[in-house]
Amino acid sequence: MLLVMLPVIPLAGALCVLFKRGRGINIPLLISSVVLILGICGLSSVFGGTPIDHGIPLPGPYAPAFHADSLSVIFVLLAAFLWVIVSIYTPEYMKHEGGSRRFEFYALLILSAVLGIFLAGNLITLLFFFELMTITSFFWVTHRWNQEAIKAGYYYLFFNIIGGLLLGFGIVLLDAATGVLPDIGTGLVTPVNATAFGWSIMLFVVGFGIKAGMVPLHLWLPHAHSAAPAPGSALLSGLLIKVGAYGLIRAGEFAGWGRELGSGVAWLGPALAIIGVITMLVGVAAALLQGDAKRLLAYHSVSQMGYIILGLGIGLYLGSDGSLGLVGAIYHLVNHALFKTALFLGVGVIYIHTKETNLYKLGGLWRRFPVTAFLMLLAVLGITGVPGLNGYASKTLLHHAVSLAAETGTIWSVWAERLFLVVGVGTAASFAKLYYLIFLRKPAKIGNAPNTSSRLEAAPKAAMSVKLRAGMSAARPLVAMSVLAAAMVGIGLVPGLFPSAIASPAVQALGMENAAASLVGLSFWNAGDLTGIFITLILGILICWAGLRSGIFHWHPPKWLTLEGLGMLVGRAVSVLLRMGEKFYRTVIKAVRNVLKNSGARTYLACRKFDQSRSGEIFGLKLVGVSIDAGILFILLALLIAGHVMLNPGFR
């Protein structure tokens, strides 16, 4: 029953928001707290190993079902937690942005959808909430309702609709492959039709991959996450893309965690791993080139999702030995949610007061926003993987997993290990850039920033003049961020707790029997990892310095090189093709119509002429009226006779 209630409670909350008059209690905070508490109280029992199931018996083809095992509970609690945090943060931010009720309304709807996804007991239910989330979060993305936001919204919506449709097709194929659609949490599937099964998993990967921002399907992500208001961005980046990861894990479940992959899906592990690496690389490379704080963070979301996907891939690839990868992925997922939310919230704070997210126009803000700067520093360190913070822990796990994979000696895994480090450097570099440009460097020299316009020039000045507001309300964002920071530090200090206490039961429930065992000998504080991370950091800062100096960060790659550009090119090609098709169609239709019209008109005219001809000449005599008619008669007679004579000359 609880399983049904969890998604329903936010819905009720949304209704309340709809009918709320004036500014009263913070309903989202209330609701998400309730959800969090209920979740903790009611669902923590699943870590014991017995999942909770709840089906709603409806007649017909579709009976909604809910299922909570340890994996989904992790996600549910994470979601509820993040919602609580963001709900604390939102009112203050929305005072500046406007449309707070709208935002709250959708926030609750999205919460419901997200909870529904994580608690779904069968794929259709999952899809249902998935689509609900897509549609509702569209309103977050387009919250500002300007040109840019709408464009971002289109990107977001179309990509995710495609994702949803593909998921639907995947479900159909899965159904076809197995005969009976498997429920979520039932584990390994033995397909009747391996090919169809493979295709269905492929479609799941693509469908959830779009949500997860997997390269090359990530194109919507930077637009959407940067266009949304900061709390929205925070949740979009912090949680909503995790839905993709969750889906991938579930897809992996069907393919079989901890087992040799079956014939149809043997490609899954390596493919995911390779895609993960590419995603990491592309994300970080693009992030390095960004001049906008939110875009930079958004690209980092792509990059960090790459880590997670890589972990999943390795987990699948290594089979029973891959538990490190899976655990790492889940761990990183949680961590990323924490620090990415914190980062976005931080940028949001800056934005509230400066109305600016362009890095090159900010600078030296640590004086004005010391607390924010500190909290941001923690988050930055977390994401770059500095020991003592949460990023380090999960990245270490993942690194171990990658090294494990590299031991198998396949080319991709070897390169994955190398690139893993490169990405680490890139991350460090880009965040050094972010932090340096916002907080540390001297206040911006206006005119230094690329792409300046007169309106934007005036803005920072005005922004600078805004005084930091005092009072409780202004402190709420910081409270929210502090909680996150505390969580980060906590995890960083006790890195082993989460994997062993929470992740490994979940992973074991998924089928990785030796998950706990593989974690036993693991130490987070070994010299190799520590030195590695420091080298990475130093390299990153160096690169950042070099980049800022050389201005390479202002480099705009040519259109054709970027995926977006490629997409546009493809789009243009398609539209040209369509136009040609249309032209062809029109020509054909015109031709057909002309032929019909002409022949019709000809026949018509011929008939009329025949009917109206009342004069003609024969033997020099003008024939009129009856003569012509009689002439026709005789000609017909003659034709009949002559025709017969011609055709049957020797009849008899």
Place this chain on the structure above:
Amino acid sequence: MKDFILKRMAAIILPFICVYGFYVILHGHVSPGGSFAGGIIVGLSLIAYSTIYGIAKGRAKLPEKVLVWTESYGTLWYGLMGMVGIVKGVPFLANKLAGVNLGNPGTLSSGGLISLIGFGVGIRVASTMVTLFFTMMEE
């Protein structure tokens, strides 16, 4: 038409032509000729009369009503003769079968109904001719 000679000659000849016409009608079944030929001769005699003495005089001799009646009942006469067979219980237009006395071949009264029918047809043809003539001339 004020030619005196013509009128006098016509006065002498036309009755004979008319009578000849009737002769041809009546002897249609024993000699060459027949009701049609005879009827036309009769009609022509009347037409000639009208031509020579003027339409009005011709009309006076043969009023429209008479013509209409001759025509109508002349045609009906044929039908009625046909009905004799039906009345006798044999097919329409039966002659011998109807038990009519065929008479002595070669005489005027021979041929049973044939001579009667022929007479009617002859009268009818004559009146038709006259009607056609009058109708066309009166326009």
Place this chain on the structure above:
Amino acid sequence: MKELFGKLIMNYPYFAAAILFMIGALTVLTRSDLLKKLIGINIMESAIFLIFVAGGNIRGGVAPLLSKANSGAVYVNPLPSALMLTGIVVSVSVTAFALALIVRLHRAYGTIDLQRIAELRSEVAMDDSNHHT
């Protein structure tokens, strides 16, 4: 070909009928005077009568009239003659009616030349619409 001509010469009444028919047809076709057209039709009908009557003939036969003079002679077929009697009357009727129509047309147009009528009519057609009440 020779055989054909031989047969044609043998069937000369039919041949004549065919020629008569064509003369009639040409008259109908080429004369724009309505009366002449009518005459053309009569010629054509005559051609058909000729065929019929000739078809019933027997060389050396006598008219189908029983008389003592004819006893023992071969009578020609009386049926075609009888039929043609009917045909002639029909033809006469048609002619009469056609003449009446010609008279009517003459009354309306003042001419019996088809070409003239056509010209007149095309003039009339202009104000034809307000002709009817």
Place this chain on the structure above:
Amino acid sequence: MRIRSFLLLLLALPVIYGVLIAVAELPPYGMPDNPVHNQVSERYISDALDDTGVLNMVTAIVLDYRAYDTMFETIVLFTATLAVVITLKTRKGEGER
């Protein structure tokens, strides 16, 4: 003009040829064994007197054997008369409709 008449002639030739062939194919003129001289005409010739009591076989046929035809023939005349009358007899004052 020339060409047209030439073409017409070209069209006419097969027709004439066809007509001639047909005419040539007709039963030879005046032969007593032609199909028309079959039992039908024989009966008319031999039995007309007995059947109808008239000497003129044509009259016998017209007014007895095929009297029905003749009835319609008179009707044709009747019709023609009426048609002529209806065409020509119009009262004055009744405008043309």
Place this chain on the structure above:
Amino acid sequence: MLSLILALSCGMAGGLIVAVIPQTRSRLRNLVVLIFTTAGMIFTWRVALRVFAGENVAIAGRIGELPWSINPDPLGAVFGLIAATLWLFAAVYSFGYMAEKHEQRTYYAFLLISFSVTLGVAFSGNLLVLYLFYELLTFVTYPLVIHERSSEAVKAGAKYILYNLGGASVILVAIIITYGRAGSLDFAGGPILANSLQNGLDWLLLLFIIGFGVKAAIMPLHRWLPAAMAAPTPVSALLHAVAVVYAGVYGVLRVVYSVFGHELVGRLGFGTILPFVAACTIIVGVIIAAKQDVLKRRLAYQTISHLSYILLGAFTLQPWGLAGAMLHMISYSTLKTTLFFCAGIIAEQSGATKISKMGGVGWLLPKTMAVFSIAAIGMIGILPLNTFWGKYYLMKGSVAAGMWPLALVLIVSGIINAICFIPVVVNAFRGERTRINGERGSRVTLMLAPAILLVIVALLMGLFPGFVWPGVQAVVNWFF
């Protein structure tokens, strides 16, 4: 039996009554229309429920030596239900839309008569009756098409008649061939041609498909449909998105499942091509739709595309495909009608018929646009709305038939549908907010209420497809 006759005659009787009500008594007329539509709907429901329960409801007889029979089976019952239910909505909508319009009497009379005729199509028990009503449908809806009396409408009417008569004629030929081959035309008792010789059946199938394809707007034969949008909006909504075009679709379903039988069609050469023809129509239709600027034309082309969804399902010759077709038939009808209703409201209240002129309409008519956007999402075929289920089973059917590219076609079409409609919704909310509320007054309420209700029905159906499942199942069981 009695319900059947009553259901069939309700519309006709109502139409005749409306025809004699004086032009000015519009309240009375509306009442009569409402009563008869409702009664027709109730009787149709009764018939349908009895049919689903497995009872045999039939009337039959002969014209000369030709048999006729009215014998609803589950397929017919489903179609009848769709038509009858939506008719009520459309009638109510019409009360709003047609108020203050000219020639209301003609409009309502023919609206009611075509109700009967549509039910006739649905309940037809043999090909002859189907043909009869199919042809009649063209004629009785013609006055509705030319209702505006403009030259454009008249032209559209001419096109409408020509295309549909042509189609019907082809059907007639096909029916006659069928009759010559099988000697029977009854749907009851298995496929008519099941035991027929196979030679030439390909062409017969083609004839049938061409014939019914005209009304079902298969691609080269679709051109009458956009033209027919000259009709008043409720007519477009009801007839040219549902009743008339469904008659064509229904005919195709009949041909495939009742005349030939799915096994036979599967053995024929054309049987395997047909799904791809439908697929082409789906894609091309929606692409053309995306290029239209006039909202109703866009909806029309989109109708063309969606009708082929149903056909596609039918042509897969799989139980799942058929189920998908039925589901899509049901769900699509609700949403498309809604879209048309909304388009009508927009056109009436703001005067905008072109999409490019609709900037800011959303602020004027917020509820309408909200309804519109929900229905638009439904057109894409994603979950909270019922169209997903149709799409899902269609995909399932095509995969089961071994034709997975068709499923991809559905997905692509879904995306293009999104491109078709989402910008419309977004554009409508561009521009300045207005203070004016365009949704005041009883007239708008009468128009808006059916739209909202339909969307709610659609949402409920999406959540609980079990609603309609018995009907769908009955159809599938009937044919497989």
Place this chain on the structure above:
Amino acid sequence: MTATIIPDLPVFVVIAPLFVAFVLPTFARRMRLVEALVILVGILGFLGALYLASLVFAQKGSPLIYSLGGWQAPWGIELKAGNLGALFLLVVTGVSLPVSLFAKGNLAQEVGGKERSARFYVLYLLLGGALAGMAVTNDLFNVFVLVEVVTLSCCGLVSARNHPRAAEAAFKYLIMATLGSTLVMGGIGFIYMITGHLNMEFAARELASIWQHSPHVVWMALSFILVGFGVKAAVFPLHVWLPDAHSTAPSPASAILSGLAVKGYLICLLKFLYNVFGSALMQEFAVDRILVLAGAVAIIAGSILALSQDELKRRLAYSTVAQVGYIVLGLGLLNRQGLAGTLFYLASHAVIKSTLFLAAGAIIAATGKKKVSELSGIGRKMPLTMAAFTIGSLGLIGLPLFSGFVGKWYLLLGSIETGKPLPTVVVIAGSILCATYLLPVIRRAYFEPAPDTTNADWQDPQDPGFSQKLALILLAAIVVLLGVVPGPLLELAKRAAAELLLLQ
């Protein structure tokens, strides 16, 4: 009395109207009596035809043979009331009765004067009698004579309207028809010359054995007859006289001309082709293909021409050209279904076309408007008339439940049986074209606002008088009745077809 009438029924049906016609001129001024007699004889004729049909129907197979004057077949003239004859008799009497009812209404106004209308009735009765004679005759030369009666009376009817146009149309009609009957007579002559018989059956028997000896003569006869009847029945390129004649004639005359006269010629053609030459010979000489081709061309061209006319009656006249095409096409199908369909179609077209012409006549009489484009809103003013017109139109288009459909159904069955696409396609195309030229009339009448009634040009038109209404209702009812219960008539047509094709 009945005992004597029944065996003579075939001839009575023919001569009854004739007898009445003979006496009518003598009391031409007493209109009431004239009309009463005409209608009485119409009813009697119809009853007689019904009874005859029931006799034929009951007898199955053997037709009623009636030897006139008691002279047996090869010598005398024989009437044969078989299935075909009974069918056509029914059509003739069934259509002419309502038409005469209609004529009662405003004939005097239309033809100008009482006496003229009495003469009109005479011609009308003569036409009816001759058509009835055509239905039952079995003699070649008799056919010719009857054809002449029909031709003359038709021309007379056309010229009954006192207008130079009518005279001109009548003259053209007369010339063309006379040419046609000359050809027919020639054809009969050829047949007679090679067979020696005038009775159809005997001639056919002879012809079956003799044709190989003189194929060209047979062909000449065939082509003469085809063209001769073609011009009389207005098969497409020979139709030129028809639109003028049928559109200028008084409305009842138009109805009867389009509805029955043309059909009479077609029945004669049918008798010649099937009873004299026979289907085997038709195939041998490719007559069937010629007929199909001619029919196809006629359907298409006639429809297109009809489409191009604005004058309502002219449009209907051209439609007759197209519909004749159907029947000619059907004659060439040479199979049982097709022929049965043709015969039924013939019957249904007779009824429908009469309905349409009468309705058009009523409209023209009431409004004085002759053009389709002027008929806006007439459906509201003259509801019953337009309803009849609509029913007729739908029947002609071939909507189920109307008589045209049944005919088309069997026609299509037949054309499909031939295995050639042309007839099927043309029949279909024809009915679509038919819709295109008839529906606009209906649309205009119902769905366009009537012009301002204050306009002096437009007197407020109303439905015609009682008898005319009754006529329209009767005809429309027959259209529907034949569509719903085609049974007996269809059965007759089928039997006739089997008989004509020498099938059992």
